[in-house]
Structure formats: structure tokens, C-alpha cells
Amino acid sequence: MLIRGELEQLEHYVDRVGYTEHNPGIGDGVASLREALDRRAADGNAIIQYQKNHRLLADGCFVLSVCKGRLDGVHTSFYDLFRLSEGKIVEHLDTTEAVPPRSEWKNENGKF
Numbered sequence: 760m761l762i763r764g765e766l767e768q769l770e771h772y773v774d775r776v777g778y779t780e781h782n783p784g785i786g787d788g789v790a791s792l793r794e795a796l797d798r799r800a801a802d803g804n805a806i807i808q809y810q811k812n813h814r815l816l817a818d819g820c821f822v823l824s825v826c827k828g829r830l831d832g833v834h835t836s837f838y839d840l841f842r843l844s845e846g847k848i849v850e851h852l853d854t855t856e857a858v859p860p861r862s863e864w865k866n867e868n869g870k871f
Contacts, residue, residue, distance in 0.1 A: 761826075766796055769789055769792065769796075773789045773792060774847040779850045781853070792851075809828040810828040823841075837855050839851060
């Protein structure tokens with residue numbers, strides 16, 4: 760859904776009443792999440808762009824998604840930790856990091 764930009768699907772996956780957001784740049788609630796994901800840069804591109812999912816790890820009610828994409832035009836890794844309840848996302852924690860150009864890597868393993 761995030762990779763394809765299908766934001767109209769958010770309410771199928773995110774709890775509309777009890778969604779708690781821990782990213783300090785996004786408010787609580789599905790409406791705030793949708794607004795953040797729908798923000799556009801001056802060139803019309805989404806500021807937050809998920810492009811590829813590399814891993815999904817699940818343990819109990821927690822799911823970690825490891826993706827790459829772009830954040831305000833910068834090649835970025837997205838680590839999103841979701842807590843689910845009754846089949847819906849009720850809590851989100853994340854960290855993002857710019858991925859340096861390959862010429863700056865100290866190893867050949869890469870970020871993903």
C-alpha cells in the first residue's frame with residue numbers, strides 16, 4: 760500500500776480510533792498519518808516515498824518493516840515498527856537514515 764501510494768487503503772490497515780504515533784513529526788490518528796504521507800515537495804513528488812520492502816519480521820503483535828525509498832528527495836532507509844491489535848496497526852515507531860552513496864561505503868554489504 761505504501762509502495763504503491765494507495766493511501767485510500769490506510770483505514771483498512773490502521774485503527775481509526777486508537778492509533779498512536781511516535782514519530783515527533785506526525786500527529787496521532789490515521790488522518791495525521793495520511794496527511795504526512797500525502798505531503799508533496801515543490802516538484803510534486805511525495806516527500807515520503809517507500810520504494811522497496813527488503814524485510815518483514817514479526818514477533819507476536821509486532822511487525823518490523825525494512826524498506827528503502829526517498830525522504831525529501833534523499834535515498835533513505837525506513838525502519839518501521841508496528842504494533843497490531845485485532846488485525847489493525849495501533850502503534851508506530853520508526854527511524855530513518857540517509858543511505859550514503861556507494862563510493863562512501865566502508866564495506867560491500869550495503870544498507871540492505
